Amino acid sequence: MSHGSIIKVPFGPQHPALKEPENFLLEVDGETVVDVKPRLGYNHRGMEKAFELKTYIQNIYLAERICGICSDAHTTCYTQAIEELLGVEPPPRARYIRVIIAELERIQSHTLWVGLAAHEIGFSTLFMYVWRDRETVLDMFEMISGNRIHYAMNTIGGVRRDIRGDIVSKIVKGLDFLEQRLEYYLDTVQTEQTILKRAAGVGILRPKDAVSLCAVGPTLRASGIRNDVRSDDPYVAYDEIPFNVVAHDGCDVLSRMLVRCEETLESIKIIRYALDSMPDGIIVVKVPKKIPRGEVVSRVEAPRGELIHYAKSNGTAKPERYKVRSPTLANIPALCKMLRGGYVADIPIVLAGIDPCFSCMDRMAFVDIRKNEKWVWTMQQLRRKYTKG
Amino acid sequence: MGLDYAAVEKEVHKRMTTETIASLLSILVFPGAIFLLALAFFYEWVDRKFFARLQNRYGPLHTGPHGILQPIADFLKLLSKEDISPHASDRLVLTLAPIFYVALPLSTLFVIPILSYASLIRFEGDLIFVLFMFTLVTITVFLAGWSSTSRFSTIGSVRATLQMLGYEIPMGLVAVGPAIAAGSLSISRIVEWQSLRFWLVLLQPLGFAILTVCLLAELQFVPFDIPEAETEIVAGWRTEFTGRKLALLRLGKDLELVLASALMASLYLGGSQHFWLIPPIAIFLMKTTFVVMLLSLLRSAFARFRIDQMLSGMWKYLLPLATLQIILIQLGFGG
Numbered sequence: 001m002s003h004g005s006i007i008k009v010p011f012g013p014q015h016p017a018l019k020e021p022e023n024f025l026l027e028v029d030g031e032t033v034v035d036v037k038p039r040l041g042y043n044h045r046g047m048e049k050a051f052e053l054k055t056y057i058q059n060i061y062l063a064e065r066i067c068g069i070c071s072d073a074h075t076t077c078y079t080q081a082i083e084e085l086l087g088v089e090p091p092p093r094a095r096y097i098r099v100i101i102a103e104l105e106r107i108q109s110h111t112l113w114v115g116l117a118a119h120e121i122g123f124s125t126l127f128m129y130v131w132r133d134r135e136t137v138l139d140m141f142e143m144i145s146g147n148r149i150h151y152a153m154n155t156i157g158g159v160r161r162d163i164r165g166d167i168v169s170k171i172v173k174g175l176d177f178l179e180q181r182l183e184y185y186l187d188t189v190q191t192e193q194t195i196l197k198r199a200a201g202v203g204i205l206r207p208k209d210a211v212s213l214c215a216v217g218p219t220l221r222a223s224g225i226r227n228d229v230r231s232d233d234p235y236v237a238y239d240e241i242p243f244n245v246v247a248h249d250g251c252d253v254l255s256r257m258l259v260r261c262e263e264t265l266e267s268i269k270i271i272r273y274a275l276d277s278m279p280d281g282i283i284v285v286k287v288p289k290k291i292p293r294g295e296v297v298s299r300v301e302a303p304r305g306e307l308i309h310y311a312k313s314n315g316t317a318k319p320e321r322y323k324v325r326s327p328t329l330a331n332i333p334a335l336c337k338m339l340r341g342g343y344v345a346d347i348p349i350v351l352a353g354i355d356p357c358f359s360c361m362d363r364m365a366f367v368d369i370r371k372n373e374k375w376v377w378t379m380q381q382l383r384r385k386y387t388k389g
Numbered sequence: 390m391g392l393d394y395a396a397v398e399k400e401v402h403k404r405m406t407t408e409t410i411a412s413l414l415s416i417l418v419f420p421g422a423i424f425l426l427a428l429a430f431f432y433e434w435v436d437r438k439f440f441a442r443l444q445n446r447y448g449p450l451h452t453g454p455h456g457i458l459q460p461i462a463d464f465l466k467l468l469s470k471e472d473i474s475p476h477a478s479d480r481l482v483l484t485l486a487p488i489f490y491v492a493l494p495l496s497t498l499f500v501i502p503i504l505s506y507a508s509l510i511r512f513e514g515d516l517i518f519v520l521f522m523f524t525l526v527t528i529t530v531f532l533a534g535w536s537s538t539s540r541f542s543t544i545g546s547v548r549a550t551l552q553m554l555g556y557e558i559p560m561g562l563v564a565v566g567p568a569i570a571a572g573s574l575s576i577s578r579i580v581e582w583q584s585l586r587f588w589l590v591l592l593q594p595l596g597f598a599i600l601t602v603c604l605l606a607e608l609q610f611v612p613f614d615i616p617e618a619e620t621e622i623v624a625g626w627r628t629e630f631t632g633r634k635l636a637l638l639r640l641g642k643d644l645e646l647v648l649a650s651a652l653m654a655s656l657y658l659g660g661s662q663h664f665w666l667i668p669p670i671a672i673f674l675m676k677t678t679f680v681v682m683l684l685s686l687l688r689s690a691f692a693r694f695r696i697d698q699m700l701s702g703m704w705k706y707l708l709p710l711a712t713l714q715i716i717l718i719q720l721g722f723g724g
Contacts, residue, residue: 009540017620031697120620122611122693128444194612194692344544345695348620 005029009344013042017120017348020358024339024351031344036336040329043358051322056082056156056291059319063309064150066324067357069112072105073302074324075154077309080235081298082156085291085313094158095237096278100171101144101153102236102300103267103274107178108137109303110218110260110267113355114185117257120348121198126188133181136174143167158284168275175268182268186261189254199254203338203350206251215334216327217305218263219354222256224249229301240277243270253353260355289317302327304355328357420503420670425495428674429643433460435678436646436685443689460643467636475629479536486533487634490641493529494648497522501651502661505669506581514574519652520561523607526645527553530616533638534626545625548696549616552606555703556613560603562711563596567656569718576652580660590657595714597657599707604649605687606699608642612691613699650680 006029013021021042027035047066051059063078064071076098083090090098111134118126138148145151145161153159163171189195205215210223220227228245230238246262248255293315299308305327312321331354338350415421434449434457441448449456474480500515502508508515527549534546567589568574571582583589590597606613617625627638654660654676661673694702 016623118692122614122618122620123691124611125444125689126692128446132445192692194694197694197698198692343695343697345615345618345621 006034011347011351017351018358019116020356022356022358026339026344026347028344033339033342033344033347036339038332038336040332040358048322048324051319053318055317056289056319059322060155061152064152067326068149069109069357070105070302070304070307071150072101072153073300073307074309075152076102076236077298077300077302077307078311079154079156080300081296081309081311082291083287084296084298085294085311086156086287087292088157088285088287090158090236091282091285092237092279093162093281094283096274097159097161097163097283098154098236099238099241099274100163100271101151101159103270104137104140106267106303107264108134108141109355110264111137111182113260113352114189114257117199117253117349117352118195120352121195123192123195126185126195130185133178136178140171140174143170155284157287158282160284162283163275163278171275172272175271179265179268182261182264186258186265189257189261195257196254198346198349199257200250200252202253202346203256203342203353204251205334205338207249209337210251210334213333213337214330215305215354216330217301217303217355218256218259219305219331219334221245221247222259223251227306229299229306233299235298235300237274241270241273243273253349256353290315291317291319304328304357305330326357328354331356415509416499421499421509422495425498425644425647426640429640429647430460430464431457432646432650432677432681433639433643435681439682440685440689443686464636464640467639468633470632470635472632472634473629475537475539477538478629479538482532482536483629484634486529486536487630487637487641489529490526490533491637491644493522493526494641494644498644498648498651500576501648501655502577502580503651503670503673505661505663506577506584508577511575511577516564516568516574516576516579516656519576519648520564523560523648524553524557526641527557527607530626533630534616537626537629539629541622541624541628542626544622545616545628548622549609549626551696552609552613552615552699555700556603556606556707559599559703559707559711560607562708563593563599563603563714564652564656566593566596566714566718569715576655576660580655580662583659584662588657588659593657593714593718595710595717597653599711599714600653600657601683601687602707604653605684606703608645608649608684610684610688612688612694614688614693615696615699618693646681646684647677650677650684653677653680 006027009026009028011024011026012018013023023039023042025037025039026033047062050062054062060075060078063074066074079090111130115127115130115134118124118130141151142148144163144167145153153161189199205219205223207223207225210220210225215223216227224247226245226247229235230243231245243266246259246266248258250258291313293313295310295312297308297310299306301307307327308325310321310323310325311319314320335351335354335356338353339347342350417423437459438448438456449459452458452462474483497519499509500511500518502511512518530549531546534542534549567579567583570589570592571579573579573582579589605611609616617627622628627635630638651673654673658676658680659672660676661669663669664672
């Protein structure tokens, strides 16, 4: 290996493989990646500060807009935190409805990912087919909530809409169709030679590294570690619903594909069970506007992995501090580990392998890797920087 | 009684003028340049529409019936767009490359028989000429990418050249198969030979399959669209081309598609042969359309290979298979 020929190739912030801006500085020797330096923060939106300025009810809608894909995971996490501060339990029916919505969202998010992964390796036909079938889930959401992406189902103390009557049978019918299609895609992923060529043995993340680098979600489970908040620390109604935690020990992109495909099938079973055994009753309880003093950490299993919200209340109608740790941020160190030693041509698929959602993740902090320093700019500094060039 | 020299000369002159005009027309209009350009746009539409339908999309829809005029509309639109050259680029090569990229496949198409067994230009060895021109096209691709001096273009052009090292030798080998069978290196003669006996695809199916794979690589179609892999290197070697230049590059690719399908049809599917009352050109168009659809079908069925996988696959499997095909022909099977 020649050491004189290492060149630095910037990957992003603008790149066709990235759907959102983020920068990775790659050190490349020929076709091999030697080192990766991520630079985060291109998509900072000031969400956490905005949380402090709005009331708890307004913040439900803000939490929903942290992510376009896993919007329900964020509101579930948020409402769960606030309910814990209040000391209220959502009614049983509301807990089941939350499960149904969360699992529908998982199907939606994972199928979206399978399509994107196919696109990254140039398999546009699979991309088109998967996204066509994903429409079924989006139509279900539209039927349930009136919206395809931001469903606005959760509220503090329960859910805002019931699922019953005609809608249930339509969901069941849609699930049957989806199950059959997803089994077909699972089969395709396992047997299609060009997919295997591009995905098997690519982006290796050993179980030891996965744990020590704090990987979460499907990325962790594809390294053979059965870790899922839904079963480890059951929230909403997951303690009453039987399901398997899917894991594969291939440690590569193929395993991440398989984990996501099989998880989708598992989600279908969960939804069927939940629809069958949903208890009757009210769907929301009334809660006071002012939240008692205290702090709380809430976590849920978002489609991309473990999502953590932290809230600190000072007894008023607005939170004093709010913090979101999205799964993508937890997976970035693991991603860098996967990229090292791989091929340049494999970067897009490895990067896509963690299902990154950068706009959920970005917080404004400056990190100088060489000096190992961190700092935050004040408004004055920002203004000086961008008004005088 | 003496000859009326003046009258004879006039007659000869008249005939020569008519012949010159006729041959000019056949080169420029039909079945020459204008016909081939129209065919190029038509096959782009066939490819796009069929590819889209395979993927459960609509494809071109609004310009002309079933969107058939969409490729021409795209071409005209690109002609009107701003023409940008990167600051650090080699202007001369950057300008010449798209022109060559169109001119090379277009001029090569003249040696393919379209109207009858006889092509516009024919000589013993024009099959070698076609293979040589395919190589020249790839070299033009390399120059186009290299001269634009962008990182993505450079990687793309290097990949295109590497890819050529993979498919060129098997392609050359199997293209010789029909020539051995027909006992001639002229495509017109190969077509004529097939019209008297069988289609060569029946005799040399392995050769047909290998040529199909090699042409997928030559056309940079999935799974060999490595030099223009969108998610890895933007648009690859054509990243820095805009406006007129991009329009020409797209037209060149369409012409390459015509050339590839015409070559496959001529070498293995009997080319433009007489069949009952149907004129040879109709037969030729049917066969080439079939080949274009076959290529679209294949490009919709796979994911993209990595460059090292493509090269090792070509050398490990395709080259021995191509050699096997030639050995089989020499042993008397398929010749």
